[in-house]
Amino acid sequence: MSSAGSTDAQRSFIEQARQAQIIRATIEVLAEQGYGAASFARIARHASISPALITYHFGTKDFLMRGVLATIEERLDDAMAGTDDEPDSYPDALKGMLERFVEHCWSHGEEVSAMTEIRRQARSESLRQAFSSSHDRGTAELVAFIEEGQAHGQFRDTDPALFASVLLVAMGEFSRLRGRSADENRRIAVEWASLFVNAISATTAPRDPGSENDEQDQ
Amino acid sequence: MSSAGSTDAQRSFIEQARQAQIIRATIEVLAEQGYGAASFARIARHASISPALITYHFGTKDFLMRGVLATIEERLDDAMAGTDDEPDSYPDALKGMLERFVEHCWSHGEEVSAMTEIRRQARSESLRQAFSSSHDRGTAELVAFIEEGQAHGQFRDTDPALFASVLLVAMGEFSRLRGRSADENRRIAVEWASLFVNAISATTAPRDPGSENDEQDQ
Amino acid sequence: MSSAGSTDAQRSFIEQARQAQIIRATIEVLAEQGYGAASFARIARHASISPALITYHFGTKDFLMRGVLATIEERLDDAMAGTDDEPDSYPDALKGMLERFVEHCWSHGEEVSAMTEIRRQARSESLRQAFSSSHDRGTAELVAFIEEGQAHGQFRDTDPALFASVLLVAMGEFSRLRGRSADENRRIAVEWASLFVNAISATTAPRDPGSENDEQDQ
Amino acid sequence: MSSAGSTDAQRSFIEQARQAQIIRATIEVLAEQGYGAASFARIARHASISPALITYHFGTKDFLMRGVLATIEERLDDAMAGTDDEPDSYPDALKGMLERFVEHCWSHGEEVSAMTEIRRQARSESLRQAFSSSHDRGTAELVAFIEEGQAHGQFRDTDPALFASVLLVAMGEFSRLRGRSADENRRIAVEWASLFVNAISATTAPRDPGSENDEQDQ
DNA sequence: CATGAATGAGCGTTCATTCAT
DNA sequence: AATGAATGAACGCTCATTCAT
Numbered sequence: 001m002s003s004a005g006s007t008d009a010q011r012s013f014i015e016q017a018r019q020a021q022i023i024r025a026t027i028e029v030l031a032e033q034g035y036g037a038a039s040f041a042r043i044a045r046h047a048s049i050s051p052a053l054i055t056y057h058f059g060t061k062d063f064l065m066r067g068v069l070a071t072i073e074e075r076l077d078d079a080m081a082g083t084d085d086e087p088d089s090y091p092d093a094l095k096g097m098l099e100r101f102v103e104h105c106w107s108h109g110e111e112v113s114a115m116t117e118i119r120r121q122a123r124s125e126s127l128r129q130a131f132s133s134s135h136d137r138g139t140a141e142l143v144a145f146i147e148e149g150q151a152h153g154q155f156r157d158t159d160p161a162l163f164a165s166v167l168l169v170a171m172g173e174f175s176r177l178r179g180r181s182a183d184e185n186r187r188i189a190v191e192w193a194s195l196f197v198n199a200i201s202a203t204t205a206p207r208d209p210g211s212e213n214d215e216q217d218q
Numbered sequence: 219m220s221s222a223g224s225t226d227a228q229r230s231f232i233e234q235a236r237q238a239q240i241i242r243a244t245i246e247v248l249a250e251q252g253y254g255a256a257s258f259a260r261i262a263r264h265a266s267i268s269p270a271l272i273t274y275h276f277g278t279k280d281f282l283m284r285g286v287l288a289t290i291e292e293r294l295d296d297a298m299a300g301t302d303d304e305p306d307s308y309p310d311a312l313k314g315m316l317e318r319f320v321e322h323c324w325s326h327g328e329e330v331s332a333m334t335e336i337r338r339q340a341r342s343e344s345l346r347q348a349f350s351s352s353h354d355r356g357t358a359e360l361v362a363f364i365e366e367g368q369a370h371g372q373f374r375d376t377d378p379a380l381f382a383s384v385l386l387v388a389m390g391e392f393s394r395l396r397g398r399s400a401d402e403n404r405r406i407a408v409e410w411a412s413l414f415v416n417a418i419s420a421t422t423a424p425r426d427p428g429s430e431n432d433e434q435d436q
Numbered sequence: 437m438s439s440a441g442s443t444d445a446q447r448s449f450i451e452q453a454r455q456a457q458i459i460r461a462t463i464e465v466l467a468e469q470g471y472g473a474a475s476f477a478r479i480a481r482h483a484s485i486s487p488a489l490i491t492y493h494f495g496t497k498d499f500l501m502r503g504v505l506a507t508i509e510e511r512l513d514d515a516m517a518g519t520d521d522e523p524d525s526y527p528d529a530l531k532g533m534l535e536r537f538v539e540h541c542w543s544h545g546e547e548v549s550a551m552t553e554i555r556r557q558a559r560s561e562s563l564r565q566a567f568s569s570s571h572d573r574g575t576a577e578l579v580a581f582i583e584e585g586q587a588h589g590q591f592r593d594t595d596p597a598l599f600a601s602v603l604l605v606a607m608g609e610f611s612r613l614r615g616r617s618a619d620e621n622r623r624i625a626v627e628w629a630s631l632f633v634n635a636i637s638a639t640t641a642p643r644d645p646g647s648e649n650d651e652q653d654q
Numbered sequence: 655m656s657s658a659g660s661t662d663a664q665r666s667f668i669e670q671a672r673q674a675q676i677i678r679a680t681i682e683v684l685a686e687q688g689y690g691a692a693s694f695a696r697i698a699r700h701a702s703i704s705p706a707l708i709t710y711h712f713g714t715k716d717f718l719m720r721g722v723l724a725t726i727e728e729r730l731d732d733a734m735a736g737t738d739d740e741p742d743s744y745p746d747a748l749k750g751m752l753e754r755f756v757e758h759c760w761s762h763g764e765e766v767s768a769m770t771e772i773r774r775q776a777r778s779e780s781l782r783q784a785f786s787s788s789h790d791r792g793t794a795e796l797v798a799f800i801e802e803g804q805a806h807g808q809f810r811d812t813d814p815a816l817f818a819s820v821l822l823v824a825m826g827e828f829s830r831l832r833g834r835s836a837d838e839n840r841r842i843a844v845e846w847a848s849l850f851v852n853a854i855s856a857t858t859a860p861r862d863p864g865s866e867n868d869e870q871d872q
Numbered sequence: 873c874a875t876g877a878a879t880g881a882g883c884g885t886t887c888a889t890t891c892a893t
Numbered sequence: 894a895a896t897g898a899a900t901g902a903a904c905g906c907t908c909a910t911t912c913a914t
């Protein structure tokens with residue numbers, strides 16, 4: 001920690017930088033050309049390095065993809081975490097979450113595309129496990145959230161697991177919806193989010209006076 | 219050999235039969251093992267023919283996939299066409315359409331899975347065009363239908379193109395939602411369809427004067 | 437059998453010819469350059485074909501090596517089989533066997549060298565099995581033969597299994613012993629064979645009158 | 655760094671220690687996993703060092719193997735040297751030599767295995783030379799010894815060079831003969847040695863006084 | 873003295889495609 | 894109409910070796 005030698009840190013730095021560079025190149029190739037084109041040769045060409053360097057830093061293609069995946073999911077989780085101030089209602093909370101997701105899709109579109117590519121095509125057991133575990137976790141959180149909202153009468157009485165599945169699928173495909181301008185993108189985001197918020201929100205006399213009390217504890 | 223007149227027809231018949239056989243085998247391999255495994259060798263083994271025969275009948279892999287696609291889409295279109303008796307309302311019409319779609323997904327699951335596989339993985343320009351053109355056509359029809367429903371006050375006033383896109387994406391991914399029993403599948407189908415019908419249907423007294431205030435807090 | 441079409445036979449002929457050619461090339465590379473150099477690329481270059489053609493005909497390197505092995509062992513077994521006229525005594529029978537072996541080593545030296553290379557280096561389970569089964573069979577035959585000779589008092593009372601092992605090892609390495617001329621080779625062969633015949637033959641007054649009767653049933 | 659005078663010696667010491675360590679690790683990998691697995695990476699992992707360090711100390715793989723070989727042969731030569739007290743007869747001397755060899759094979763089995771691995775697989779010119787020169791030297795010594803024994807009438811009148819070759823080959827392969835227990839090993843060793851002693855010794859009533867005329871009938 | 877970083881060559885294998893038959 | 898034979902390109906991966914530090 002206090003040792004003068006920067007060798008360790010330096011080495012670590014180089015390795016981390018290389019790994020980050022390779023992961024970035026992999027994401028770009030995945031997003032632009034698809035999983036089928038994401039060979040070591042193409043990724044390496046994209047990063048202006050030798051294909052063997054990828055093996056050197058990641059061992060196998062499987063490890064590379066897992067590294068890519070971990071990076072992407074970490075950033076996505078961060079982006080989805082949201083701010084500290086709690087929204088007033090469950091629908092608002094859902095809306096906020098969806099909008100944060102949309103925001104991240106646009107600011108880090110390549111990552112989401114790449115993640116989708118890996119999910120769709122990866123046949124290795126370890127990758128499938130990685131996906132199914134993160135998918136299950138995401139589904140579980142979403143289901144719990146929906147059930148809470150239903151308990152408060154703010155969400156329609158529909159099957160939470162089904163809605164969660166549909167929503168997650170829609171999120172997985174959202175990056176395809178792209179407008180022609182930033183403004184249009186913004187409008188699309190808002191409408192897209194409200195589409196699902198509407199679909200799940202309780203309908204009859206929603207949010208009208210007299211039922212405000214059920215929003216207090218959220 | 220026997221009758222000169224039947225040569226042409228015979229050839230044509232044999233050719234069609236072969237192409238159909240190959241397409242069937244391709245669909246099965248795509249659905250069961252994924253695009254990455256759908257090599258000529260595997261398809262040919264599945265059909266008990268020689269790999270060269272696929273090239274002979276389709277020229278390139280791209281043409282094969284386009285042929286597969288055309289076949290699948292044609293059957294899907296037929297299935298979606300519906301009966302002649304018009305439903306009473308636009309929401310009912312939408313619901314009927316979605317249910318026909320779901321029905322087709324289950325009765326021809328392999329085809330829909332295969333179509334999804336091709337859409338996801340195919341990177342050739344011609345296939346992308348094929349997809350985007352059929353997507354555009356589908357979107358256009360759906361948009362027209364939604365606009366009609368909106369004009370009749372039966373559909374909520376949302377962006378028709380966006381809703382169409384979301385719905386088409388959801389349909390493309392629907393085959394993933396699969397329950398554990400036939401009964402559960404039926405329930406899922408009904409809920410899934412009504413989810414989107416609800417999302418687009420005009421709510422009772424939607425947005426009429428007196429409830430405008432519910433948009434204020436977002 | 438009587439069908440006019442020669443297609444089947446022809447196809448089979450081409451395939452057999454190619455396989456034989458590849459096996460021959462493999463044997464040559466193995467004998468001249470060793471197992472480590474016996475890559476598909478080098479074998480193919482040696483046979484003036486494409487490396488992929490080896491995979492086409494043999495599937496995997498393991499299958500190729502097993503094919504090579506089967507060919508070599510078949511020819512060796514044929515050569516060792518000997519003639520129909522039985523020798524007079526066990527030592528003579530042993531001597532005849534060893535001389536036939538030596539003869540084959542020189543007329544098919546490359547094959548024996550190649551077999552040795554494969555045996556030494558092959559790490560695949562299937563190849564090891566192939567070798568150990570053929571080795572066990574050879575050992576068993578030899579042991580039985582020695583025990584018979586011992587029972588007739590013509591072989592020295594030594595451990596048959598040990599002698600068999602030593603002899604098999606010596607045979608495996610025999611191809612290294614090579615003189616400078618055909619005559620010298622012939623002399624070496626005779627001396628080499630008699631070395632082991634002497635080592636195992638019963639010493640005290642062998643084959644002198646009075647013990648002739650024990651040679652009758654061999 | 656501390657004392658200028660010890661730099662040279664220190665370097666030399668460290669260098670020797672490193673080289674010895676690497677050679678040891680190489681021998682172990684060769685004996686346990688075979689030549690094909692003896693890559694720099696594996697050797698280095700076995701020695702808990704970096705692969706580059708091997709190149710640093712030995713330059714090329716060829717030099718490394720030559721170093722390994724020299725070490726092994728030196729130890730083997732030491733072991734074979736025997737004690738100062740001369741045995742009574744040439745057969746006894748041969749027997750003693752073979753038993754010393756066997757002893758070394760068991761106490762330094764890994765080295766002998768490693769040597770065998772290198773001999774079998776190494777194809778570089780320099781290594782072949784190293785082997786053939788040591789082989790020639792061994793043969794020459796053995797031939798001289800046999801000729802001496804023959805001159806004293808204690809060894810059978812057979813080709814000394816051929817016997818030497820056969821014996822050296824048998825020694826090279828001896829490490830394969832391994833029993834299931836220490837006792838069995840001891841028995842095997844004795845029988846193995848006496849097999850060759852018998853094969854070369856003058857036959858009837860050998861070595862006892864008054865039977866020197868027994869060389870007539872062979 | 874020692875190593876991490878990096879690479880070009882080579883490995884066995886799969887692939888879509890060509891072509892003579 | 895159909896296929897076996899054949900190939901070049903590409904794949905993920907390991908290798909011995911180089912070099913800056």
